Amino acid sequence: MTKNIWILNHYGTNMYRDQAGRHYWFAENLRKLGAKPTIFCASTFHNSNGKIDIGADKYASEQVNDIPFVFVKTPDYKGNGRSRIWNMVSFYRNLFPVARHYAKRVGKPDVILASSVHPLTLIAGMKIAKKWGIPCVCEIRDLWPESIVAYGALKKNSILARLLYQGEKWIYKKADKLLFTMEGGKDYIVDQGWNQEKGGPIDLNKVHHINNGVDLETFEYNKEFHTVDDEDLNNENVFKVVYTGSIRKANNVRKMVEAAEYLQFKGHPNIQLLIYGDGTERAELETYCQYRELQNIKFKGFVEKNKIPYILSRSDLNIMHFEQNSLKRYGASLNKLFEYFASGNPTISDCEFGYDLIQKYQCGMVIDNANAKLLAEMIIHFSSMPKAEYSVYCNNARVAAQDYDFTRLTGKLANLLGVETTDRPMVQTGSETEER
Template sequence: MHILLLTDNFMPEVNAPASRSFEHCREWAKSGHQVTVITGVPNFPRGEVFPGYRNHLWQTEIIDGIRVIRVWTFICANQGFLFRTLDFFSFMITAFLASFFVRKIHVVVGTSPQFFTVCAAWMVSALRRVPFVFELRDLWPHSIQVVGAMKNKFVLRALSRVELFLYHRAALIVAVTHSFKRILTARGVDPAKIAVVTNGVDLHRFEPAQKDPQFEARLGLATCFVAGYIGTHGRAHGLDTVLDAARLLQKRGENDVRILMLGDGEEKAALQRRAQAEGLHNILFLDTVPKDQVSRYWSLLDCSLIHLRRDPLFRSVIPSKLFEAMATGIPVVLGVEGEAADIVTRYKVGVTVPPEAPQILTDAILRLRDDPAWRMTMAENGAGAARRFSRPVLALSMLQAMEGIVQNDCLSETEMN
């Protein structure tokens, strides 16, 4: 089977969509399938082309048995709705055109969170007469409305109609949470064509590790209890709450607690300015690091902070960093309600707190600091539970669902002939 995947982000980018797409494609290729990916040049999140790449009309490479076609896009930093939309729209056009040069495909997959990419996948499927798979990683455009990136009701209604059109045209929808499936079913989408394949973790890359004393000392974290946020610093994440907690910790004189914030995003500069203005000396901001270095930073943490803004929409999501924390044996302080909180509670891998509640977040961090035995139990629970969310297992589940629709498509063609 020849699988064509369209995705905005891909290896060597390190955000959640890039990691999921790469790790799934790698497993599909290992299973003997031909896999082609159409994507842009790596530039997320700063809008700066990675070393060794250029924003050309067409370039190809092979990564772990995957043929990767990189096309030109309008590149900008991960901020500003207009420029980001131009980026997404340009990829829709160039990815669609590039698909003409990919031969004999059996299924085309378009992955969100934004769905201009999925629009391109549907157009390819319609033209090539192959099944179209919608990988649903975010309920867009609702999510951009929640974070205030778009307020024009006319445009939002138009985007919502396109969204429903794509759901109904898809032969298969792969949702990353059970909540997404319930929401789509309530909106009239056939539940029989919705498969749930959650986010997961590469257990070979993320595993429990001892702290590196020299690395720890170089970052000024020796003898400190380190609570860390690793991931995108975006509007949806509500990271002002983490700074509020840092301020409370500093005010209380809890001088042995440090907050490490690793990553980039449209809110990072504002967060840094605020920390400097308020004299928050207990926060360390670090830039995104290459994928093969991320686990080294996880090992510095005594607990992981995972947070989203308070909104009903976010009750339906499961941040992918939750699984990375579990795999590395790092107890979680989770400021997310709904399905993610159910996982933390069910497997006893951390503490749940209400979103946007800095006082409760602060208390949770201190409780974990003061109870090493409790942290150890959570760490062991997390490492054990992470095996349920192993990326190869999840990739195989999605592959089986795609094989099913391809077989059905072949049977339909045979019957018509």
């Protein structure tokens, strides 16, 4: 029976601060199964100037809610330039002495879960695991370099891209198991021609999938105890359409502004768009709304994560947006989507993903690459929908949230890592029966 589990996640420091997130919730639920998870992460916070002060040492360790975090010393960085690359390299290099020293203190792990974003964490996990003769599960949360190529930052046939693809193939070959957050991980390997059936080195039988999800217990707690005093959000006389997330060029919130403009022009004063989040495009879009005298859209600014559940619970419809690129065919693993499900309200999306969950659960409407007019017409459709029909979408959203509750997802991970779970009862929730 696997007991000691080391989770390597460079950017897990944010989970320590927020007491939330994929690996935090995995660790929380693994402890309930009798396992002893430890999260290794950088001493710096991602997209923030904050850091964990560890002095002259190589690392520091702290516990939050009985979950041990090990902070590996890494230098400060800003943006995506050389300083960030050096931060990645430093995390990789320092993991080895930190692992040796920490193992002397508390004992060696039985299995390592090494999680990307960047591949150096995966390589470190495999090397450490090989030295101690234990398995390493490589978790792929981002396709490198495919993501860089898809967003146009790297040419697919460049020398650097070819080297990175070869490195990616090597990792997939050497990993004891592969765990993709996106459901189309196997499709990606097949498309690259790396599977054994096409003469490649990778056995598809070791490829697994566990998506992101939502901790429903935490969601419900935050919804009740972290409320927002917002007269627009609490207005029962309008149909509220909510977007939560960044407001940057890649998020294309401008399309939502244009949809609001169409709604106002067509005369739908009962519909209100509420945008929660911040980013580089916010000021420009607010200025545009003022210039066009749009009364049906408001930018609410940044809010703490623990207030998102309450905000979503007060919405009538949620908006999902994703930039069109080649990655979408492999599926989505967007945290926001599962929070939308947990709200128990329908979701509309302008991007059809492979293995699309909104379509699978019939908890909203998807029109691929929808323009502002189509987005507005979807909003009108839901705002005028009969109550009985609307309730079906709401119920389906709750079913989706139950299926992607981290209690359930951790059961899948425990089986993958070799943690004994046979003492847990089988329950029926949502679309399938699983251990819980």
